Amino acid sequence: MIVEKRRTPRGHRKAAQESVSKTLRARLPAFPKRPKVRGGDFLLWLCAVTTGAVLVLYLMLLGVIAVNGLQSLWPKRVVTIEMEDGRRLIGQLQGHDTKHDRYRLYRANRVFQGDDFVWIEADQIETKDYHRDIVLVERRENGNLIGYLRAIQPGNLVSDEAALWQEVQKRRARVMAEEALAVTKLTKRMATINGRLEKLRLERRRYEDAGREPPDNLLQDETRLHETYLELDRRHLRLMASMRGQLVVLEDAAGIRHLVPFSQIVRAYRPNRLSTFDRLSIYGDKLVELFTEGPRESNTEGGLFPAILGTVMLVMLMSLFCVPLGVLAAVYLHEYASEGWLMTAIRLAVHNLAGVPGIVYGIFGLGFFVYGLGGSLDELFFAHKLPIPTFGTGGILWASLTMAILTVPVVIVSTEEGLRSVPRVVREGSMSLGATQFQTLVRVVLPMASPGILTGFILAIIRAAGEVAPLMIVGVVKMAPMLPVSDEFPFVHLERKFMHLGFHIYDAGFQSPNVEAALPMAYLTTTLLVFLVLCMSFAAMVLRARIRARYSELSL
């Protein structure tokens, strides 16, 4: 081992060196004076351009999504157009097709006119006009209405436009504050009673299944509750009827009058009278609605709150399962298992698992979690509810478990990478102080590997938030009647179905009955999903950077 360094005596060495260099020199061809193509420069240029191109593509993608999404909330002015053929059209101009020189006009009033949008040729427009009294009403159902305010029912006919508008505002505020609130309270009470009735029904069924007579007080309770329920139902109907009787009368471009109950109005404004500040406040209002309200009109309007909540909750539950699972597996593979062909095979399998298409995991999740585990759980604990499944159907628990097994390979791979980066000398330092392998692992190795673990976590979040295909078969729905969290015990309902931003994009963009009208919502949802993924991974990255800064000095 030391022989390689042994020197020949001085004189000999000199002679040997000379002869070697002579032969070497003789063999080398003359260097060209200057390379013709400066490969280095070209390669550098190519790398820079490629990086730039990729960045530009990403920015374009994000820009298109964000601009289209965010501008759709802006309250545009409403134009009245007289056409050459005598038709009169009212609506918002949305886009100009330069190739054919035509405009896309959003007319709203879809129930009466068929489509929301029409194309109008620019050369057929006779006059364009912005009437100040035009009213735009966003309704709970059937989309927006655009027209002139004509009357309020019940009430005296007010001829003065301004007074009428004021009256509309006042009346709407009252309906919202009093009657709508009363309805909400009533429905909530009815839901509670319904829940109790269901419990009693199940109890009665248990007696009947066992072949015994249910006790009298049970039956009495049931009857009493049922009567209360019917009474509440009657009150509910009366309230609804009285609310439906309070109407706004609007007249559209064709002179047809439409009745809109106040309770159906989400928002009403006169788009041509708004100041910039008014527009901004409406924009803000709509943005808030987006984050806090549920969807309307089969997901083409309204907010995205249930979908946001579903997505965040899915990702959080998924991390809860996949991070410990992945870290434990990686620790075993890297710290305890001895290397060999079996380990190589396992590692190869883990790497390959990361590349299996999501839908395959979805089908596995359906078979194993939903039907297998869920079905058994139902038989064991919820037999009295069968044939209605509790856990034996898609739900957020099964969806997040499916996502967890989908993302576990990523966590394993990067955790192993993190463990590999912990210098051996640090482990030995700990062991030399009398620490066991486990103590070393917990106190020194895992903290130092945490940047790697967090990288896996980030990658898992990104993959999970973007996957839609497997979710579609293990619990995502177009419209979930109830959120997976509530103020009722046990607060988190893991068996419930949920909504998801990714599925919402697919649903609004491609499955809705009115795709054109749903386009803004598809853009908005996409913006929000991208933003959400960005936020979650950014938070994790900041955390990782902090931890890295703490340990960076050690990689001497």
Add this chain to the structure above:
Amino acid sequence: MSERSSANTVFQLPEGMPIAFELNNLNLHYGSSHVLKNINMKIPKHHVTALIGPSGCGKSALLRCLNRMNDLMERVKTRGSVKLEGEEINQSSHDIIRLRRRVGMVFQKSNPFPMSVFDNVIYGLKIAGIKDRKVLRDTCERCLRAAALWDEVKDRLHESALELSGGQMQRLCIARAIAINPDVLLLDEPCSALDPIATGRIERLIHDLRDHYTLILVTHNMQQAARLADYTAFLLNGELVEFNETSTLFTVPLERRTEDYITGRFG
């Protein structure tokens, strides 16, 4: 080449001298290579013993046999007998945790843990289950003073140990090693990554520690061995060529190979 090799490979320590380690027919294989060949030696207690030799001669491997650090490496097989104060330690039934508490180690590359200076020093105590804050604080101060580091770090005990300089980190590792109160301290080229000033500090520290511990030092630097060690062993290709009092080994080596090495003919 080794016309004098039969002369005295097994050097006998003076009669009655307390022995820390006694190695008998120690062999170490790493995979297919034979790293240590039939090592027989007695390492005296409360003295500094240096292990010298060219790279790859097995001196670190020998050192790591003394606290069974080689157990952590796969494909390493150790055969033979290693006795610490008469107790056989080279068998799997021996309590390795207790052994490592008795035989501390300082590594070539300083390896502070990513925690505060204080937590680094008391790491060994904490994992041994000592929770008394006062004991921990006192030990920390005592060991940092012993490692001549107290004055430099007393105001930043709770800052990260990774912000210390290279020499300070190495002294911290020494403080950490003596915190668990070992009998023996193994030093594996503790100065090789340090500048001359830091090296001087560590050498002074080793000099001060010799009265309390049995020190075994692996070094590349023969002057360092000459300066610090009472006894020196020269290893070559896995063999213990010569083991003697330092002054004898460096002035009148019995072996031709030792002479070649210390006079700089090779290595």
